[in-house]
Amino acid sequence: MTATDERPKELTAVLDRVRALGPALRERAPEAERAGRHSDRTIADLDATGAFAIGSPLEFGGYEFSVRQQLDVVTEVARWDGSAGWTVWVGASTNWIPAGSGARVVEEVYGPRWVGPRVAGSSHFPASRGRAKRVEGGWLLSGGPWTFGSDALWAPYTNLGCIADDGEGPYLVGAQVPREELRFLDDWKVAGMRATGSVSSELTGDELFVPEHRCVDFRDITGGRLDSGLKGSLWKAPSLGWAFSLMAGMSIGIAEGALARFLERSAGRPVRGTTYKNQLEAPLTHLMLSEVHSKIRSATLMARANAEETDRLGLLAAEGTPAEPEYMQDFSARVLVETAYAAKWCAEAIELLQRNSGSTAIMDFEPIQRAWRDARVITLHGALNLEALSENYGRLMAGMPPHNFAGITTLDRFAPSVQKKAE
Known part of the structure; x- marks a missing residue:
C-alpha cells in the first residue's frame, strides 16, 4: 500500500467534484472546439475539482494519488469531454519530467500558487527542430517550432525537447522554459481533440539562454538519476x-x-x-x-x-x-x-x-x-x-x-x- 491508497476519501471527493462539473464540460464542449482551446473558466473549474493536482507532489500541496487512482480521475473527466480528459491526462502523466529534472526544477514548478496544469511537454518523440548548445552557466536554445504542446497554453513551464551534441553524437535533452519566453502559434486545426489547444510554440527571440539546472539530458530524466527531493513511491x-x-x-x-x-x-x-x-x-x-x-x-x-x-x-x-x-x-x-x-x-x-x-x-x-x-x-x-x-x-x-x-x-x-x- 502507498500513502495515497490510504486516502480514498480524497479521491472520492475529487471524483464527485468532476461529476458535478461534468454536465457543464459537455455543454461547453462545442464552443471550446470552435475556439480551439478550453476557456480560462473551464481550466479554473477543472483546477477547483483537484484534477490538476492528482499527480502533483504531496510536499507541495498536491494529492500524489497512485497511478491506479489517477486512472479513475482521467477516465471520469474524459467521460464528459474528451478534450478535457486529454488536458487532465497530460497534466497528470507528465509530472515525472520535472521530478526527473532535479530538486530545483521541482521547486520552481510546484512551489508557486497556480491555477491550471503545472506541466507541459513538447517534441520529445524525439525533437527534430529544437537545438541546445552548452555555454558557460547553462544552455543556449535555438530552432523550433516545438509541436503538439498540449497544456502549454496554461502551464507555467513547458519542457521542450532539444537535440544536443557535445561531439560524441546527438542526444535528447529536456529544457524547462517559462511560458513568458514562448510564443504560441495558432496552428491547432485538427479533426478531433480540438479544445486541447495543443499548439506549436517558438522562442520569443532567435535564441534563449536556459540555466544549467533547467536543461537536463533526457536519459537522466527517464533513468531517475537526479534527486528530486520527493519521498513518495510515485516518483519511482x-x-x-x-x-x-x-x-x-x-x-x-x-x-x-x-x-x-x-x-x-x-x-x-x-x-x-x-x-x-x-x-x-x-x-x-x-x-x-x-x-x-x-x-x-x-x-x-x-x-x-x-x-x-x-x-x-x-x-x-x-x-x-x-x-x-x-x-x-x-x-x-x-x-x-x-x-x-x-x-x-x-x-x-x-x-x-x-x-x-x-x-x-x-x-x-x-x-x-x-x-x-x-x-x-x-x-x-x-x-x-x-x-x-x-x-x-x-x-x-x-x-x-x-x-x-x-x-x-x-x-x-x-x-x-x-x-x-x-x-
Whole structure:
C-alpha cells in the first residue's frame, strides 16, 4: 500500500467534484472546439475539482494519488469531454519530467500558487527542430517550432525537447522554459481533440539562454538519476507505465460517455428499415451493446492492471529492490502495445454506437460525433503506432531485442544485461 491508497476519501471527493462539473464540460464542449482551446473558466473549474493536482507532489500541496487512482480521475473527466480528459491526462502523466529534472526544477514548478496544469511537454518523440548548445552557466536554445504542446497554453513551464551534441553524437535533452519566453502559434486545426489547444510554440527571440539546472539530458530524466527531493513511491514508478496507463483511461472514459449518451437518446427512437418502434427493444441493438461492452471492458481491465503494476514497481524501487531491467523493458513494451489496443477497441466501440445512432448523430451539438472524432485522434498519437508497437513487443516475446530509436518511448533505456532467448 502507498500513502495515497490510504486516502480514498480524497479521491472520492475529487471524483464527485468532476461529476458535478461534468454536465457543464459537455455543454461547453462545442464552443471550446470552435475556439480551439478550453476557456480560462473551464481550466479554473477543472483546477477547483483537484484534477490538476492528482499527480502533483504531496510536499507541495498536491494529492500524489497512485497511478491506479489517477486512472479513475482521467477516465471520469474524459467521460464528459474528451478534450478535457486529454488536458487532465497530460497534466497528470507528465509530472515525472520535472521530478526527473532535479530538486530545483521541482521547486520552481510546484512551489508557486497556480491555477491550471503545472506541466507541459513538447517534441520529445524525439525533437527534430529544437537545438541546445552548452555555454558557460547553462544552455543556449535555438530552432523550433516545438509541436503538439498540449497544456502549454496554461502551464507555467513547458519542457521542450532539444537535440544536443557535445561531439560524441546527438542526444535528447529536456529544457524547462517559462511560458513568458514562448510564443504560441495558432496552428491547432485538427479533426478531433480540438479544445486541447495543443499548439506549436517558438522562442520569443532567435535564441534563449536556459540555466544549467533547467536543461537536463533526457536519459537522466527517464533513468531517475537526479534527486528530486520527493519521498513518495510515485516518483519511482516507471514513467511509461504511468503515462500510458492513464492514456488508456482517456479512451475508456470517452467510450463510456458515448455509451451513456447512446442509451439516453435511443429510448423510444425507431429503427429505420424495421418495425421496431423503440431502438432499445431491438435484438440488433442488444447484440451491438454487448460488443461495445466487451471492447470497453477489455480496455478497462488492461488499463487497471497496468496502473496497478506501475504502482507496485514504484514501491519496489522506493524500497531499494527494483525489478530487473529485463522485466522493466518487457513491462514497458507491453503497456505501450496494450494502450494502443485499448485505444483501438474504444474507438471501434464508439464507431458502432455512432453507426447505430442515425443521421442526427453527425450534428455539431451531438456528443457522440465528438467522441467518435476524439477517440480516433488518440489512436493516431505518435506514441501509439499499433503496428510498430506490436512488432516491438513481439520481438521481445520471440527473444529478440526491440528496435533502438531515440525519443520518449524508447525501450533501450533499461539496457537489460541478458536478452531473453526464445524457447
